[in-house]
Structures are given as structure tokens and as C-alpha cells.
Amino acid sequence: MYIDYGVADSIATITLNRPEAANAQNPELLDELDAAWTRAAEDNEVKVIILRANGKHFSAGHDLRGGGEVPEKISLEFIIQHEARRYLDYTLRWRNVPKPSIAAVQGRCISGGLLLCWPCDLILASDDALFSDPVALMGIGGVEYHGHTWELGPRKAKEILFTGRALTAEEAERTGMVNRVVARDELDAQTRELAEQIATMPPFALRQAKRAVNQTLDVQGFYAAIQSVFDIHQTGHGNALSVSGWPVLVDIEEMKANIK
DSSP: OOEEEEEETTEEEEEEOOGGGTTOBOHHHHHHHHHHHHHHHHOTTOOEEEEEEOSSOSBOOBOTTOOTTOOSSOOHHHHHHHHIIIIIIHHHHHHTOSSOEEEEEOSEEEGGGHHHHTTSSEEEEETTOEEEOOGGGGTOSSOSSOOHHHHHOHHHHHHHHHHOOOEEHHHHHHHTSOSEEEOGGGHHHHHHHHHHHHHTSOHHHHHHHHHHHHHHHHHTTHHHHHHHHHHHHHHHHHHHHHHHSSSOOSOHHHHHHTTO
């Protein structure tokens, strides 16, 4: 089990619980996470959803070590099928759950980690949080759910993609990607306090407010952009396969060293 789930006082708390791997996302973790989101969405007792993580880091992104269902010989067809389901369909579904959601982010939030917090309606970050998407090192132009431009604005999005550098929590707050920056030891308490405040509001009003904002973004092109940029992402995998026979060009051990 890689996900813990609990409900108290109308608040569902979903916890990533793979701290020994910096909450890196293997297929099992993502499937369990999707099941937890579905459970919270369908539970009439739940008014607000919190997504948090155990350990030093929120998420080191996708688990690049392979294993599990990965075939011995990787094809672009397999990559697209896998990523369309777990990195695009899941993420869009979480975004559109008709209940307010809050992500509590600490430590590193790298590439695929953004796919977990960006679908949430609000993000609280600890003062040691760092957000990055260095997948240009893999010959890819950005992680699968390409919310960068919407979350950061076009120039800041290009900066982090071109350089691979991490945004601090304070920088992320200035762009509007993060709602609040709090002390690390206050992250859970302040996230819970915010969730309790929201839970006092009428559920129908919350649902309608969320739908209004999300649909406004969709009218502006958000949904179509996410779908089209996913296809651009796949050309990076195709190029990597043609060059190295594997969709990862960067040294995995080097990347792991950067999240300690």
C-alpha cells in the first residue's frame, strides 16, 4: 500500500506513503491514488480533500527505475498508452472532482510531482519546498500534464523548462501557483485549518464555484492545450527512443542524487 486514506470532520486526507523513495510514482502508487480520489469524490460525507505526503519530499516524480509492468523492449505505443492513462487521464479527473482540494507540499516536487499538486484547487507549500521540471535533460519539453504556462505564466514557464532550475516556494507564491508559504512544522496544521474553514461553506456553492473557475479556464483553452501538448511530449519520447533505445537519456543516479 502506497496511499493512506482517512476521513474526519468532512475532510478526506489522502497521503502519499512511499517516503523511502521520496514518494516517486510507480504504477501501483498512481492507481491507488486514483482510487482514493474516486473514493473521496463519491463519499457524500466528504466536503474537502487534502493531498499530502509522508517523508522529506512531496514527490520526486515518476519512478524511473522501471520494473512492474514495463516490458523488456520499450515501444512508443506502450509509453503513450501508459502515460495517457496515468499521467493525463488521472490528472484531469482529479482536477475536475467536484469538491475543493488542497495540496500540502514539502521538500522536492519534481516533474511528475507537479501532476499531483497542480490538479488541486489550492496549494500550501512549506518554506523549504522546491518545484522543478528538469525533463529537458531527457530530451523532452516538459512533463505530461503541461500546466506550466497556466500556473506560472509564459516567461517563467520557459525559464524553468529551459534551465531545469527549481522554483522556491516564495517564487511559486509570487507567480500565483502557491496560495501560501508556511513553516515546515506548520504545514499540516495550517492545511487542516484551511480545509476546516472551507468545509463550513455550503457544498453546492463550493461545487458551483469550482466549476465556474475551471470552465472559465477551459473556455480560454486550458483543456485543449493540455491534450495537444501531451502529443508534443510524446515526440520527445520518440526522439529518445531513436537515439538511445530508452525514453530516459539522463543518468538516473545523477537525478536521484539531486533530491537527497
